[in-house]
Amino acid sequence: MRREGEREMAMSQEELLRSPAVWQPRSPEEAASMKTAFGPDAVYAAGSTLLRTQWEAGTATMPRHLIDLGRVAGLKGITEDGAETVIGPMTTLTECRTSERLAESAPILVEAVKAIAGWSVRNLATLGGNVVFRVGDSVPALIALNASLEWLEGSRRVRTSAEEWAAAPSSASRLLTSIRIPGGEAGARANAKRFCAYHKVGRREAFTPSLVTIAIQGTREEDGISSIRIAAGGGQTTPVRMTRAEELLLGGRPDANLLQAVYEAVLEQYEPKTDPFAADLYRKQTAANLVAAALWTQFRDSASKG
Numbered sequence: 553m554r555r556e557g558e559r560e561m562a563m564s565q566e567e568l569l570r571s572p573a574v575w576q577p578r579s580p581e582e583a584a585s586m587k588t589a590f591g592p593d594a595v596y597a598a599g600s601t602l603l604r605t606q607w608e609a610g611t612a613t614m615p616r617h618l619i620d621l622g623r624v625a626g627l628k629g630i631t632e633d634g635a636e637t638v639i640g641p642m643t644t645l646t647e648c649r650t651s652e653r654l655a656e657s658a659p660i661l662v663e664a665v666k667a668i669a670g671w672s673v674r675n676l677a678t679l680g681g682n683v684v685f686r687v688g689d690s691v692p693a694l695i696a697l698n699a700s701l702e703w704l705e706g707s708r709r710v711r712t713s714a715e716e717w718a719a720a721p722s723s724a725s726r727l728l729t730s731i732r733i734p735g736g737e738a739g740a741r742a743n744a745k746r747f748c749a750y751h752k753v754g755r756r757e758a759f760t761p762s763l764v765t766i767a768i769q770g771t772r773e774e775d776g777i778s779s780i781r782i783a784a785g786g787g788q789t790t791p792v793r794m795t796r797a798e799e800l801l802l803g804g805r806p807d808a809n810l811l812q813a814v815y816e817a818v819l820e821q822y823e824p825k826t827d828p829f830a831a832d833l834y835r836k837q838t839a840a841n842l843v844a845a846a847l848w849t850q851f852r853d854s855a856s857k858g
Contacts, residue, residue: 572618580626583619584704584727590617596727597621598642598678627680627729630654635735641680641728645669648679658733660767663750664693667762680728683714686721689765692791693750694731695783696767702730715783718791744771744778749846753786753838755829762786763830764838768846776803784818784839789825796821797843806851815844 575594577583587594594617621627627642630651637657639648645665648654654662668674668682668689682688683701694714701717703710703726710726749768754761763786770780780801785791796817804810818840824832 598681637733639731645674660693660748660750667752692767692783692785696769747850766842811844815840
């Protein structure tokens, strides 16, 4: 019994020695200053749901310092700034899911966060954490929404588009300070109508990592589609815009021939990252089918109402 107790005590001491020092800054500037001082030995921590998963899976090592963002002022909440909807990165997925403002301004983002993990995780996990993960299920929606990301690096503030961030992630020393979603399309006519769609396919029905995610945001007028952004991701695939499909759709009215061309364009452009759960061709076909079906549904419903 004594030896067993000694082993348990030794293990507890070892775990304590491995545990990172936790810092709790009160401002974005203080948090950024800590990251600059500690460098690669520190990571920012928001809800920490992803960090814990990575540590337990052995895909990331526990850092020497954790910079806890939970008490940093100004990083939480959903507000308006002119025509933009501004989301603090510490806003939980549940808060995004239940936001009336987001339901109005960015319904595909609401659909995206509904599809992330289970309710207990969404109560802790933050939108900023999902974005910084880079392949999070919210990122295709943010790309389709033409969202921008504001960062603090040292004393310098930087703004990038969600699309740019996904393509070339910024330095790990940057602190995400806000996610900004623009209002209506500039120059859109009064009769322009917004349409959007978000779909996720996973390995099972619920609480599952994605295999394929697609997001669509656009406007249509009497003479056809006046603007459109389509993004696809899923799994470990970096979300990207389906620009070839967008070009085909601009100014057009989706019919069988156009949707077949859109299907083929997505099939050609979408390049999923290989993993053991699904073949590349299956995921390419799934992404192409989801995009074409979502557009067909949108314009079929419009035609039946018109």
